[in-house]
Amino acid sequence: MIAFLGTGLLGANFTKALLAKGENVQVWNRTADKAKALEAAGAKAFDNAADAVKGAIRIHITLSDDAVVDxxxxxxxxxxxxxxxxxxxxxxxxxxxxLRTKKWAEKGFTYVHAPVFMGPVNALDSSGFMLISENEEITKKVSPWLSAMTGKLLSFGNTTGKAAGIKLIGNLFLLTLTGGLSDMLALAKSLNISGNEISTLFESFNPGAAAPSRLKRLMQADYDNPSWELQMARKDARLMMEAAAKGNNSLVLVPQIAKEMDRFLAKDFAHKDWSIIVSENL
Known part of the structure; x- marks a missing residue:
């Protein structure tokens, strides 16, 4: 028996996928109607969480934050x-x-944090990525369960809490990616360039695909062989901000990046690779 607590978009589709695989699933949600809606797919809904977990050796949770989980x-x-x-x-x-891993272990239960890079569609078709960072024995026990729910289970060793950190890092990238796209669209609007024309550019120019190699280069900390000098990158940032301002549009990320560039220019790093602005974080 499996219990699922939290049947929003992600939890509901995880539940449907488990049911499609022949599992018996008991569900609960703070908004009861969302749990009851899954009875049509074969789940058994309960009005309180304690009843929903009775008889279940696996309790899956998809909720909003630490306080709600607790x-x-x-x-x-x-x-x-x-x-x-x-x-x-x-x-x-x-x-x-x-803290939850320790607390529930003391009560005789195994708490495993397994955050995901999965949307509702991924949850339904068991694709995407799930993360784990637990001791070898626990990872070996739960891996078959978790692997069946996702496209790939990524293990980050035996340090409890590391999976949570990796998840936040990945989400930070998504936030900054969207912020960067927002700046790009604001600049395009000021320059009377359409979204379709930007899409044409990205059909050939795909900088996102270079993220892994870019990260490796950053970690090498080679600033003396620049591919883009800091002073030239700062000049381009100025042009971007000026063009956006002329069109009465504001940029979100570029002004903050420009401030960081200015801080390193003040250290006489004008001819270094512009990636030197990350050097203090390595």
Whole structure:
């Protein structure tokens, strides 16, 4: 028996996928109607979390944050089966994941934080990525369960909480990527360049695909052989901000990057590779 606590877009599709594989799934959600809607797919819905987890050796969670996870687990505690595994797919703090792992182990349960890079479609067709960072014994036990739910289970060793940190790092990239695209569209608007024309550029020019190699280069910290000098990158940032301002549009990320460039220019690094602005974070 499997229990699923939290049946929003992600949890609902995880549940449907488990049901399609022949699993028996009991569900609960703070908004009861969302859980009851899954009965049409074969799930059994409950009005309280403690009843939903009774008889389940696997309890999966997809909730909003640390506070909600803690609150829901306290509600469910009375119904937990001895030795049950709590598999949490919520994006939380690393500290929260560490504290919950210790707390529930002391109560006789195995809490595993397994955050995901998966949207609702991925949850339904078992694609995307799931993360884990637990000791070898626990990872070996839960891997078959988790691997069946995702396209790839990525293990980051045995340091509890590391998976939570990796998840936040990945989400930070998504935030900055969208922020960068927002700046790009604002600049394009000021220059009377359409979104379709930008799409044409990206059909050939795909800088996102270079992210892994770019990261490796940053970690090499080679600033004396520039491919783009800091002073030239700063000049381009100025042109971007000026063009956007003329069109009465504002940029989100570029002005902050320009400030960091100015700080390093003041250190007489004009002819270094512009990536030197990350050097203090390595």
């Amino acid at each position: 609150a829901v687990l306290e509600q469910a505690a009375a119904g937990l089966e001895p030795g049950a595994f709590i598999l949490d797919h919520t994006t939380t703090s690393a500290e929260g994941a560490i």
